[in-house]
Amino acid sequence: MTAIKLEVNGETVSHEVNPRESLADFLRERRNLTGTHLGCEHGACGACTVTMDGVVVRSCIVLAVMADGRKIETIEGTRAIELMNVIRRHFHEKHALQCGFCTPGMLMMARDIIARYPAPSESTIRAQLSGQICRCTGYMGIVDAIKSAAREIAETRLLPNNAAA
């Protein structure tokens, strides 16, 4: 077992973990943060996306021990962030979810895309959603939600102060 200390959703936590534990399993099983989902466990679907030190990562292919000393933010940690709630509202209005399993990962990626491309075109959004699997929606609602959310975020100047950090 290895001792780690890291920040999770703003809270500093210390744990003894098994070196082979993924960050995803650490969050889900030890921190009970089950909003981060496992769709493949080999980094190919994006359902497990969280941020680590402000950038999006696929937590199933990050070891908990390698997150030592890092700042982790999961979907639960974004509930009070205004920019994320704008994105949520657009997902809701554009029917960007059906079963909901991909949704947390999609939301984390949506914010990342908007932070890097404040006025993204449809083709940019689609390209940036590469490897982010949704099996239900056919992606149109998700693309439309990200486009309209980006527009509102730009108009209300929610960035850069609320960028993923």
Added chain:
Amino acid sequence: MDLHGGAGGWIGASLLRKEDKRHLLGASTFVADLRMPGMQDVAFVRSPVAHGRLLGIEKPAGFEHKVFGLADLGEIKFIDAGPEMASFRTVPYPPLAGDRVRFVGQTVAACIASSRAEAEDLAGNVIVLTEDLPPIIDAIEAIKPGMTTLFDGWPDNAFVHATIAEGDIASVAGAPIQMRRQFKMNRQAVVPLETRGVVAYWDHRLDELVVYTSTQGPHVMRIGLAQSLGLPENKLRVVAPDVGGGFGGKNRLMPEEIAIAAIALKVGYPVRWIEDRREHLIASVHAREHLYDITLFAEKSGRVLGLKGELFVDAGAYALWPSGPFMESSMAARNLTGPYRVEHLHVETHTVATNKAPLGPYRGVARPGACFAIERAIDELAHEMGMDPVELRRINLVRESDMPYRTIGGLTLDNGNYPAALEAVVGMVDLPAIRARQQRGEPDGRRIGVGFAVYTEQSGHGTIEWAKRKSRVVPGYESATVRMSSDGSVHVMVGILNHGQGLETSLSQVAAHELGLDPAMISIRYGDTSVTPFGFGTFASRSIVFSGGAVARASSLLADKIRTIGAHLLQAPVDEVSIRDGVVRAGAASVPIAEIARVANIRPEMLPQGVAPGLETTSTYEPPDSGGVFSYGVHAAVVAVDPETGVVEILKYAVAEDCGTMINPMIVDGQIIGGIAQGIGTALFEESPYDPSGQPLATTFGDYMVPCAPEIPRLDIKHFVTPARNTQHGVKGMGEGGAIAPPATIANALTDAFRDIGAKFCETPMIPRRVSDAVARARGELT
């Protein structure tokens, strides 16, 4: 977007979904999110070989009590799966292998540990002793004389041979135009983003086994589990929590569910198994593997008179409870003439057992294959005759004046205007502009093609249809309980299983319409056999017809009672009161529904004579015509194809469809788009191949390609609305149609792109390699 429905009230309103909230917050509860004190994890030992005698398993020393083989599960009854037909051969499917293993990935043993990682460590140390038998992996070869059979005593490897013969195919043997083609739709997986999973434990307080499972049909699965375990149904509670997609792949009782439940009965703590993606791709329901050999008989005018052919369904090693694989063949054969006025049909079908994972339902069930065959054949016939494929369809399509039209396959297309949908979609892609572009050529050397396909989608079919299919469980109705509490808020308990279709929203719209309430006052409950009345679950595009009908009926009866009580409180005649906007009104006077609810629940002394207290009704519902109603549509695709690399880009995808009345148009569009995305997956990306020794080759997303946003185009959708004649509000089910037509549509577009060289596109998925090889072959380059 119309959020409040306007003149239609809640029917037809694109109400935003109630179920979104928890998912957007990351607050859903899928089976892998459940936490129980003392819960242990299970990893399965799975067969490494495709076919063999299982001689035994060697458990690691010191861990014998943590490794379960079949003998350790206690008494398990192997229940018969498949249609109740004498000609269908039933076989036992043990939850852990008995004396044989019959596909790579078949469950052999279960290992328990305090974490999944440790359970996998333990499983890795279990030795599986097998004596290899010849693997059977080709359905056509499998039924030839002399082949090893998977099951002792079978004359050949077919679960069933069945011939569908209607009309008189011999009468068209002299038809002037005869064209024969073979088509193949390859095997694939279902791949909901949430894999399967089970958590089971004995609840001592209620003296029952509790099984949480990611399933589409908890009530039906309870029946199968109870029979398997020898438990009375009132000692078994099955719960589907949030389910992350099913698409048919979670609508069969699976061996892992039985094994985990049986283990929970044996040990004193909760046990959990969460399927990983590799297990899913190898051992979850596989789908679609059909081979067609069909001949069309036609007049010189292009009118198709008859279809003769043979169909092989590669059904894998076992039949999954309850339905087994026969529906693949029977539905494919009966849908093989599509929406065309063909009058003679003769199809020999073979549902073949092979050493592969068992075949099960996947969105569209059999019809994607049948549509691929007939729609490709129509295009091939058009090319042979030098006709435009659109024109050939015009000649043969069922017309509005033919409705209701009983197809030669025995499906009664109820209503609709199929030619209008065809014309609409031709307009949506601007066919003349495509032809002009093809003439000009592309600067990057790609070829442009446009293709069409028509589909029908039987939905809302009940007793008559399921009985025709010889189902051992006949989903001939749905139930709904509507209960109003003392403050006027409502629970609606239903037997279907919402897993992404937005039924928490659409069913609340149906109830709101009858009860005169805002949908926000109505909570839909499903998924728990202890909470909901009996129902069959969500599949076969049945939920809005059956459950919508049951909810409407129960709500309507409850509304009658509310009006009766309201009339009494208002001292008005019952036929002069109306219920709307949260009140019961008589002229200028009104009483809030909430007040009526208070009276009915806790102030019974204020009730009228002869009216029982409480506000709760349970109703069942089946549409009057249980042969089903038919949604239909036409898809069109414009593609750009790289002739060298075979890479296909979909430039435009349009659909004109008719699913009758749409309770929530936003949700309908979502189902169409999602279905088409899966259909594109079948058409261009997804395949589960096996090597000659029966090893599955696509075992992770590194090999199994699921399309993402760059692969799926924007869709143009046009709706026609021809309400069903006899369903509540005229609704028709439509969840599967999107997935039925894309393989045919895209293959027709590819064929069109290379019509000048006659490249053949008759096999899915049309991955770049296959497309490139087809072009090279047509050019005479393939060595």
Added chain:
Amino acid sequence: MKSSAFEYSRPGTVAEAVGLLAGSDGNAMPICGGQSLLILMGLRFAITGLLVDISRLEDLRRVDQRDGHVFIGAATTHAAIEDGKVPDPSLGLMSRVASKIAYRAVRNLGTIGGSVALADPSADWPACLMALGAQAVIAGPDGTRREEVETLIQGPYQTSLMPGEIIVGFEIAQHKSARWGVSKVSRKSGAFADSIAVFIDTTSDGPARLALTGTTSHARILPRVGQYAESSRVLNPDELRATVREDLAEIDPAADAYQLRCHVATVSRAIAEARAT
């Protein structure tokens, strides 16, 4: 799909890391981004007794420019290169190659050193670095050495790295002319490629070089294609096709007709892109 058990160590210096790797009798592996290795470990295709975390070693995160060369530390992420956060000696080629690797979330952690050290036959960096004539700087028990990436990679998941050796970084000559082209064919966006051709045209920096990923073995320079491009300003498609096939007959005789078609296509397009500027 949980990995088998292992120990974990995060040494503070390259020397410590080398010592741990060399001293574990082949039972230790380095991990940097982990974006490929952890997948292999989850599938239990890769098994080790000790993972040595080299992702935070300062010497591997260093990037500097001097004497007409850029040194890019092995732990530099694909995202940093994509975003232009590190000096780019290739005038945009490396940024473009980086941007097409897998998915953004993977690029945030995956490293250029890891890509080369693992030597997956479909990895994106090897052909690019070969085309650029990059040298790997390698630290090991016997000290530091340099090797051309072209010879470092020897086969599928096979490199010349000895037990205990880790790639510290890459030295790449600062190119002065941006006459390059890249073409990639894969079954879907972000998936491992069936073919990647990286072409750098003749300039004052040197002769034309074309490197190809997607052989059954490992990324390779196509020498005849390079010479043909060098000698012909206008390419004849049939001659180019024949030249590609000649090179592949020698370096990848197992390539089938489809693979050959893909390689001819990517090579043609990479050259066409370079010459369009």
